[in-house]
Amino acid sequence: MTAKQKLLSVPHLLGIEGLTRDDAILILDTAQSFVEVNSRQLKKVPALRGRLVALLFFENSTRTRLSFELAAKRLSADTLNFSASGSSVQKGETLLDTARNIEAMGPDLVVVRHEASGAPWHLSRVMSGAIANAGDGQHEHPTQALLDAFTLLSRWRRTAAQGLDGKTVCIVGDISRSRVARSNMLLLKLLGARVRVAGPATMLPAALADVYGVDVYDDVDDALFSGDGVDAVMMLRIQKERAARAVMGSDDDYAVGYGLHRERFDRLHAANDGIVVMHPGPINRGVEIDAAVADSSSSVILDQTENGVAVRMAVLYLLAVGMARTDVGSAA
Amino acid sequence: MVESTTARVLMDHDDVRRVVARLAHEVNDALQAAQRGPLGLDPSKLAIVGIRTGGAHLAFRLAEQLGIVMGRVPEVGVLDITLYRDDVLSGAAMPILKGTEIDFDVDGRPIVLVDDVLFTGRTVRAALDALLDMGRPTCVLLAVLVDRGLRELPIAASFTGRAVETTRDERVDVHLVEEGATADQVVVRVARDRRAR
Numbered sequence: 001m002t003a004k005q006k007l008l009s010v011p012h013l014l015g016i017e018g019l020t021r022d023d024a025i026l027i028l029d030t031a032q033s034f035v036e037v038n039s040r041q042l043k044k045v046p047a048l049r050g051r052l053v054a055l056l057f058f059e060n061s062t063r064t065r066l067s068f069e070l071a072a073k074r075l076s077a078d079t080l081n082f083s084a085s086g087s088s089v090q091k092g093e094t095l096l097d098t099a100r101n102i103e104a105m106g107p108d109l110v111v112v113r114h115e116a117s118g119a120p121w122h123l124s125r126v127m128s129g130a131i132a133n134a135g136d137g138q139h140e141h142p143t144q145a146l147l148d149a150f151t152l153l154s155r156w157r158r159t160a161a162q163g164l165d166g167k168t169v170c171i172v173g174d175i176s177r178s179r180v181a182r183s184n185m186l187l188l189k190l191l192g193a194r195v196r197v198a199g200p201a202t203m204l205p206a207a208l209a210d211v212y213g214v215d216v217y218d219d220v221d222d223a224l225f226s227g228d229g230v231d232a233v234m235m236l237r238i239q240k241e242r243a244a245r246a247v248m249g250s251d252d253d254y255a256v257g258y259g260l261h262r263e264r265f266d267r268l269h270a271a272n273d274g275i276v277v278m279h280p281g282p283i284n285r286g287v288e289i290d291a292a293v294a295d296s297s298s299s300v301i302l303d304q305t306e307n308g309v310a311v312r313m314a315v316l317y318l319l320a321v322g323m324a325r326t327d328v329g330s331a332a
Numbered sequence: 333m334v335e336s337t338t339a340r341v342l343m344d345h346d347d348v349r350r351v352v353a354r355l356a357h358e359v360n361d362a363l364q365a366a367q368r369g370p371l372g373l374d375p376s377k378l379a380i381v382g383i384r385t386g387g388a389h390l391a392f393r394l395a396e397q398l399g400i401v402m403g404r405v406p407e408v409g410v411l412d413i414t415l416y417r418d419d420v421l422s423g424a425a426m427p428i429l430k431g432t433e434i435d436f437d438v439d440g441r442p443i444v445l446v447d448d449v450l451f452t453g454r455t456v457r458a459a460l461d462a463l464l465d466m467g468r469p470t471c472v473l474l475a476v477l478v479d480r481g482l483r484e485l486p487i488a489a490s491f492t493g494r495a496v497e498t499t500r501d502e503r504v505d506v507h508l509v510e511e512g513a514t515a516d517q518v519v520v521r522v523a524r525d526r527r528a529r
Contacts, residue, residue, distance in 0.1 A: 007427070007428075026428075029429070030428075030429050032431065033412065033429035033430070033431045033432070034429075036431055036432055036433075037415070037432075040465070040466060041466075041467070042465045042466070044465070045415040045416065045462075045465070046415065046416055046461070047414075047415040047416075047420060047421075048421070051421070075415075317415075317427075318427075320421060321420060321421065321423075321427035324420075324421045324422060324423040324427075325423040325427075
């Protein structure tokens with residue numbers, strides 16, 4: 001069989017790190033088939049009928065949990081919801097004990113969000129199901145990066161195999177604390193894009209350029225307009241709950257210095273009228289992005305949410321079939 | 333070398349062409365008859381749906397032939413049944429998705445489902461589930477190039493190109509030019525040749 005017919009090289013999706021370019025292409029191509037399923041009147045297929053998907057959200061999240069839950073349901077899987085608030089975690093249960101109890105219910109797939117980096121990896125050692133990382137600490141948020149790449153490819157009418165060669169994407173915000181930025185830097189580079197990152201110097205780790213091969217700017221206008229400019233700009237949410245005030249200054253200061261305000265967007269649009277504006281959500285209107293810009297025709301923010309379901313269906317499906325084939329292999 | 337002693341050619345290039353042309357006539361005759369029947373089918377609403385991969389190519393060929401017979405080429409859709417298979421999570425089926433492309437509404441239309449080889453009937457079962465999830469056709473008819481018997485489900489073809497008796501340790505391979513073959517050919521061979529290939 002051809003290289004295209006290979007399955008994922010990994011049993012879990014713990015991060016973009018560890019994925020090959022073929023893995024990324026397989027997930028994105030599979031997601032394309034699920035976009036077609038999601039466009040039908042009856043948006044459901046029986047692929048994972050009778051399988052159990054446990055959604056373990058130790059950290060609060062609404063949209064990622066809803067997106068994964070909808071993805072699981074559209075594949076006809078059963079879902080088990082576990083969230084930290086009001087659960088045994090608040091009563092002092094350890095991650096390991098929680099995992100053991102969920103494991104006793106026999107989930108085939110486990111979706112994990114946790115405030116500690118590495119928690120999904122830890123669970124992959126003690127649980128028998130396949131793990132999908134839905135965001136861990138400041139480490140990775142691989143499905144967000146995958147849906148972002150999928151959205152860019154769709155917007156630019158490219159196949160995953162064609163990749164993002166020749167395109168420049170600028171990520172703006174708190175790069176040091178953002179798992180979205182980290183996963184995106186890795187995946188965008190894997191698919192061939194040039195990546196620029198910009199933010200206040202206090203939000204830029206020192207070794208970025210060396211480790212990720214990205215271009216680093218502490219002036220957002222330099223990042224957006226120098227050289228040949230950029231094809232897409234990804235505004236990160238300012239995580240007020242994580243960043244100390246001393247690091248980011250006031251909302252107004254941030255909006256003027258680093259936000260995609262009207263004036264900055266107009267200049268960007270004048271330089272490249274095909275500019276694509278992205279945001280992983282939820283957005284702080286008027287802080288990192290102007291309200292009108294977020295709603296403009298350059299914005300793909302709602303496409304990101306829509307594509308998220310298809311990408312997560314692809315991830316759950318591929319992890320499930322990967323597990324099935326591993327079982328067959330070991331039995332033979 | 334081993335293959336030449338255990339493989340037999342069931343249909344050659346011209347056989348495949350002739351059989352598809354004959355199937356088109358049979359489909360047309362059945363639709364004309366059904367137009368006057370109790371279902372009151374409208375032949376002008378006919379659509380052809382091929383099951384990936386072999387059935388999809390044959391669906392386009394059948395549509396082309398129907399264009400000659402009926403004076404109008406019916407719409408063609410392609411069905412990927414992977415997500416509906418009963419063996420995708422047992423590791424038996426190849427789980428790579430190639431996508432369903434049916435750009436028309438299947439509601440209220442007679443549909444001819446096309447596959448290359450009818451064997452256990454499980455593929456057709458999956459295809460029917462997939463198709464009915466997309467709407468409510470007036471009726472679904474099944475056209476196959478080869479019926480090799482050995483059914484595991486109560487499914488029968490409405491139009492059969494060639495019926496042949498086979499055993500479980502045999503394979504029926506359909507080679508089509510659309511897939512890169514130099515000529516169309518249907519070959520029956522003993523399955524253990526698979527390793528020799």
